[in-house]
Amino acid sequence: MDLDWEMLIRSNLANAHYSLWELYEGKGVAGDVVDALKDSPDHSPISSIALATARYVRGNCLRRLIGFADARASTSAAQAIGELRQSSELFQSLATELSIDSYGGIANTCEGGIVEAEVALGQSEPVDALERYVNALDTLRSLDDCPKGDLLESYGWWCIFGCNVALRHVADPRKLQHYMAIFTNKADEIANHLGNWALRERVFTMEFARRQRFADWTGVHTDWTIDQDDLQRMTGTMGRFPMFQKTGWEILRKAKIVREN
Numbered sequence: 001m002d003l004d005w006e007m008l009i010r011s012n013l014a015n016a017h018y019s020l021w022e023l024y025e026g027k028g029v030a031g032d033v034v035d036a037l038k039d040s041p042d043h044s045p046i047s048s049i050a051l052a053t054a055r056y057v058r059g060n061c062l063r064r065l066i067g068f069a070d071a072r073a074s075t076s077a078a079q080a081i082g083e084l085r086q087s088s089e090l091f092q093s094l095a096t097e098l099s100i101d102s103y104g105g106i107a108n109t110c111e112g113g114i115v116e117a118e119v120a121l122g123q124s125e126p127v128d129a130l131e132r133y134v135n136a137l138d139t140l141r142s143l144d145d146c147p148k149g150d151l152l153e154s155y156g157w158w159c160i161f162g163c164n165v166a167l168r169h170v171a172d173p174r175k176l177q178h179y180m181a182i183f184t185n186k187a188d189e190i191a192n193h194l195g196n197w198a199l200r201e202r203v204f205t206m207e208f209a210r211r212q213r214f215a216d217w218t219g220v221h222t223d224w225t226i227d228q229d230d231l232q233r234m235t236g237t238m239g240r241f242p243m244f245q246k247t248g249w250e251i252l253r254k255a256k257i258v259r260e261n
Helices: 003-019 023-037 045-068 073-098 101-121 126-140 150-169 173-194 197-218 228-240 242-254
Strands: none
Touching: 003 023, 003 045, 023 045, 045 073, 045 101, 073 101, 101 126, 101 150, 126 150, 126 173, 150 173, 150 197, 173 197, 197 228, 197 242, 228 242
């Protein structure tokens, strides 16, 4: 097999691990691709895409590892910024060179992830990051007017990054509810508009976390009503993402399911 295509396949394998929350596997496979390509003097378009994807995956695996809040969280955040910044630059160059707008959308996802990691390192104030995420959504008032694809998807991920920042850094229950409601509602809208299962998994998980945090703070458990469409999406997400199954069952046990007549 041609080396460039092998690296592209490996970078896509790394992305599959990342999507399934197999973070160490994704980081490891992506790292092998980066190590194989980073010092190459010449890159074909295929190897450039492979390298950009591998850095995207490694950066996002490191970004997700921030949430484990162990002694390595700061190191993970700093490394995530470096990888995501390089991935963003590579994808921006590819978007221009190959006239493929979707690569600009992936670069935008990287930029949103960088903001989350900067907050974790104390390089940005949480409230500034949250307002940046909120303000970015002003351009998405009507999803029908936005091009489908990676650019629209990137704003769904900005919503998820915003949820992460809010959950880690907002101590006021009302402010947390405010930001989380904005982000989960818009991410859900984008996920359903695109039929994006990875975003749906994050939306369900973040909404569950929001309700749990509110109950922990106030002792009040809010009702969660699920209609037939929600139930289909929930079970579809559980089938696609094994790590979500425990959360999915918790939601289904507590939720009120509205059945159609």
